[in-house]
Amino acid sequence: MTGEVAVQQTEVLESASLNAEYHRIRVRAGAPASQARPGQFFQLLCPASPAGTPFLRRPMSVYGADPASGEVSFLFKVTGIGTRGLAGLVPGDRLDLLGPLGNGFTLEPGWRHIVALGRGAGLATLAPLGAAARARGMEVTAILSARRPSLMVADDAFRAAGARVIPVTDAEGTSGPAHVERLLRGMIADGRCDALFTCGSARLLEVVRRLAQGFGIPAMVALEQQMACGLGMCFCCVRSFRVDGQVLHRRVCYDGPVFDAREALE
Amino acid sequence: MTGEVAVQQTEVLESASLNAEYHRIRVRAGAPASQARPGQFFQLLCPASPAGTPFLRRPMSVYGADPASGEVSFLFKVTGIGTRGLAGLVPGDRLDLLGPLGNGFTLEPGWRHIVALGRGAGLATLAPLGAAARARGMEVTAILSARRPSLMVADDAFRAAGARVIPVTDAEGTSGPAHVERLLRGMIADGRCDALFTCGSARLLEVVRRLAQGFGIPAMVALEQQMACGLGMCFCCVRSFRVDGQVLHRRVCYDGPVFDAREALE
Amino acid sequence: MTDLSVRIGTLTLANPVMPASGTFSEGMARALDLNRLGAFVTKTITRELRLGNPLPRVAETAGGMLNSIGIPSQGVAHFLEHTVPFFAAFAPPLVASISAPTAEGFASLAAALSVPGVAAIEANISCPNLEADGQAFAMREDSTAAAVRALRAATALPLWVKLTPNVGEIAPVARAAEAAGADALVVANTILALSIDTETFRPRLGNVLGGLSGPAIKPIVLRQVWQCARAVRIPVIGCGGIADAADAVEYLLAGATAVQVGTATFRDPTAMDAIIAGLDRFCERHDIARVSELTGAMRTEETDEPELAWVNPVA
Amino acid sequence: MTDLSVRIGTLTLANPVMPASGTFSEGMARALDLNRLGAFVTKTITRELRLGNPLPRVAETAGGMLNSIGIPSQGVAHFLEHTVPFFAAFAPPLVASISAPTAEGFASLAAALSVPGVAAIEANISCPNLEADGQAFAMREDSTAAAVRALRAATALPLWVKLTPNVGEIAPVARAAEAAGADALVVANTILALSIDTETFRPRLGNVLGGLSGPAIKPIVLRQVWQCARAVRIPVIGCGGIADAADAVEYLLAGATAVQVGTATFRDPTAMDAIIAGLDRFCERHDIARVSELTGAMRTEETDEPELAWVNPVA
């Protein structure tokens, strides 16, 4: 984990329901929040709503962060009391952020073509990678998976950044791991996959891990785990990794959330 | 205690700051709330505010209740977290009421002239008595006490009902018990005091008790005490009374809040 | 329509929801159809007349409240002449909560209240035992056993014993009450607590200490209900912080057969009504025919030998 | 400027505010100037390496949270090689929290950590005692005394003993720790609790039971601090639900000499900073020159003989 972390009161500028499940909010934050890098996250103090009063903060990846305007945005799936409270925010409301937290994705200067592969809410985490990679002159292919086309999110962000987007969905029968693996093997064969990035699906992580190990391709995964502190203090957010044949725990908030995909278990 | 009691979600129609300390709100409630009688009260579930989240309901006298329009209003002094939350309500907000609760004031048909005597927030409790007595053809004199003229409330309600208003204040040196007692003795001598009603001051209660006992005048006091249930169940709201030489406890919410002023202690 | 009835020993209740002692009286009839309730539990009474504790008697805390009402009791005669006849007009059984400073005092009071119209005795043994330095009976196995034995000998009515949460381990106390003849346990009373006004430097309650109740204590008492239900065969009635149907279900899953609702009633006197309706809907949604099937239905998997924890399951 | 310094035995702290064990680590330096704190208290360590408890390890409750982290410990070597040097760069004294399954284990671990850079040992005796059926040491006077005696013999460092709130009466345990040589008491650890997911019927924690912390427990632990402070002469450090300066003042008034802040840090990692600033302002506003004057300054009047209460001050 690097950089300064602050508790910030921000102002909601936009709050938009994207489809039946996803919502996006944009806030005016200023530094250091707006300096967040792709893969980093914030701990949000979600407002009370009729659904309940969240006691713990909720982790949320940075979907967009612009140091110039000082704006930060989040894209999330409405699931429980925290995200329901978030979705109820309207422009002018306050939102309390803690962050930026965690280690983001790294982009090695030598890479010419990267592939992002995600599903569901994981697409929000991967989204800012598109623009960051393009800004470094890399080609980006994004394989974006969803239950059905109407639940796809972040594809617009990838397209706007100039990435090639390959949507795959359960409804169309294109999202199975076998099909995705075929797509990836094709890109690897074409020399269009210098690094792999994934988030949001254990099955896709499994595919990435296999290909990364088989072909020796650098691969990163952004993991999720329930959090309390977000600063590496409480050890509630651990996940298991296999390192040199040994299973050990790492804290998603502090040692991650981005990890070497070859070491992440399950 | 009489009548039906309900938990009601009401809509705030008006919320107005009256002076440095007092605030008034008016809500659309419907029956049974709007059938509340003078001296009855409601238990208000005050909204959370930056000052805090009130756990218990707050007792508040009915300041106005109109069965025709279904409206109910409250006039209160902003003191702690509950009333601060109340004062933050804006038109369109919801307010949860429990009531009407308690026994209100009684007006005996034979009375021709009543005197209301109150101070501070107690004026809000006495206010609806003016209109009710006038509607029964009684003359009303209201001796209203405040620290200074700018903190006086409910005088307009008494005047609008056609009562004679005698403001007394600390600032003007007119609010002392001795002066008030002289005023009352004058009215009693003039035969213009068939019953006494008081609220909001232990010193004024003392004066009322003495005169009521001395002249055999019916006298009622509306008492305050911290409450939890409002329905006579928890026994946290007791006050002491002397009845037939014995000291006993009565529940303000259930046995009152209006009591025979001659029995109330302190 | 779910079968909401539950059995507490020989007593069958129409549903598992009833008021907690001290948070219910005739006044509730103004706000709620009393015939909806599974049972009535009255405020604890003592033999003597008492005024109760000094004021203030309640204070707010985060997610709960403190009280030190004491037991302002109008005595046995008033209970028999007013309380019993009032509730006789309603269908749910009347449970009389009693307290006394000695085991013998409990017994004679229970005997005096074993009259038609009283369906069960709830012994509030969280009160101080004059024979044990003022410690609450329910803080010790021996004093619990002594009080319950005396009660058992004194009444043929179903005997519910209400435990205190202010113990290190509640299971041994539960077992002592069962062995001495209790028909059911009520778990639990309030948790001893303190609150100080930082402006006046004075305690917020006239009695200095008071009992904490409300949502704040739910996870603690739920744990104790689970520990008791595993320790005894008699029914456990859960009580602590229940405010909605989900809370009631949580208690049933932990092993309770019925529940009592206290503080929630102060925020909403119709809360029990909503809980009963909510239990019915919950069972329908989960395809459960009888609410009693929920009792003890918490699923715990066989996990790997758990590591020693710094906070440890003690039972 | 108030004099915020306090003395815990031979140790003088710049101010009475420090983190609670298990809610603090190097990571806090990202959000807070660590030199502001009165002391550092590290996560409890054990001699062996441990992974900790199964997930999920935390759950939300009304006004608080449950945790069953366990003690994922990287052992003594890691502590000496990494933790001690990291904190050596800062001014506040380092307090090392330790745990062990036997009194002897406590002693040898304390000895191993009695090195330059460690200013005091905090013995977390709320963990299960393998010599007493897995009951926590701090649940009993005798096991508390045994652990503290062994610790006292093993280290010359100031010895803080952290008690469990999961007892019926905490004062006797506090006295046992004092008599066995504790220099200060930390009151208290988390309260054993349970939470069940009513949709899955499963406990919300992988370990089934966990410890409740946060604002919900404040009135309970505050009562225990008051009971302990009256029972012993050594300083008491209050810990439970403190989130702002008023909460800290409440603990000082009840008899605490210093306070630890745990859960509040999760909602706001700068909470301790605000509490320190708030204490300063509070003292200025009340014309109090030294924060230590607040310790035990709660005012209780002589009241009439209080009536026996159904919930009773037990100490």
Ligand SMILES: Cc1cc2nc3c(=O)[nH]c(=O)nc-3n(C[C@H](O)[C@H](O)[C@H](O)COP(=O)(O)OP(=O)(O)OC[C@H]3O[C@@H](n4cnc5c(N)ncnc54)[C@H](O)[C@@H]3O)c2cc1C
């Ligand atoms: C580093 C990180 C980044 C994330 N970024 C995003 C994002 O950009 N968009 C998005 O939609 N979601 C994201 N998530 C998941 C998001 O945190 C959860 O959806 C959210 O916490 C759910 O809270 P709730 O109160 O709505 O749900 P509830 O189910 O009521 O939450 C109960 C508890 O479980 C925790 N929890 C539930 N689901 C998750 C989860 N998937 N991951 C971690 N904790 C969970 C909550 O934080 C809370 O403590 C991210 C998670 C992590 C760890």
Ligand SMILES: Cc1cc2nc3c(=O)[nH]c(=O)nc-3n(C[C@H](O)[C@H](O)[C@H](O)COP(=O)(O)OP(=O)(O)OC[C@H]3O[C@@H](n4cnc5c(N)ncnc54)[C@H](O)[C@@H]3O)c2cc1C
């Ligand atoms: C029957 C009745 C009618 C009332 N009518 C009015 C009215 O019309 N206008 C008005 O301004 N005030 C009235 N009051 C007083 C009003 O209830 C309190 O001002 C209010 O409860 C303060 O709450 P708070 O959270 O703002 O203050 P806090 O001081 O934060 O309250 C803390 C606790 O003390 C209780 N409390 C504090 N002051 C009083 C008080 N004076 N009486 C009872 N409980 C108190 C609160 O209810 C709460 O439980 C009435 C009180 C009663 C009993």
Ligand SMILES: Cc1cc2nc3c(=O)[nH]c(=O)nc-3n(C[C@H](O)[C@H](O)[C@H](O)COP(=O)(O)O)c2cc1C
């Ligand atoms: C105001 C008040 C008065 C109480 N009086 C009694 C009592 O007389 N006897 C008793 O056994 N319990 C009494 N209790 C405890 C409740 O019956 C119940 O055990 C406790 O409040 C926990 O439940 P809750 O969280 O639902 O309120 C009282 C509780 C409150 C809040």
Ligand SMILES: Cc1cc2nc3c(=O)[nH]c(=O)nc-3n(C[C@H](O)[C@H](O)[C@H](O)COP(=O)(O)O)c2cc1C
């Ligand atoms: C996530 C978490 C981990 C904890 N770990 C420890 C620990 O390792 N050792 C310990 O003595 N106490 C531990 N505690 C207890 C705290 O130190 C503290 O006693 C308790 O949380 C009450 O304080 P609070 O309400 O301010 O959090 C832990 C608490 C939490 C919430």
Ligand code: FES
């Ligand atoms: S959330 Fe506390 S260590 Fe990760």
Ligand code: FES
């Ligand atoms: S407020 Fe409960 S009896 Fe009056």
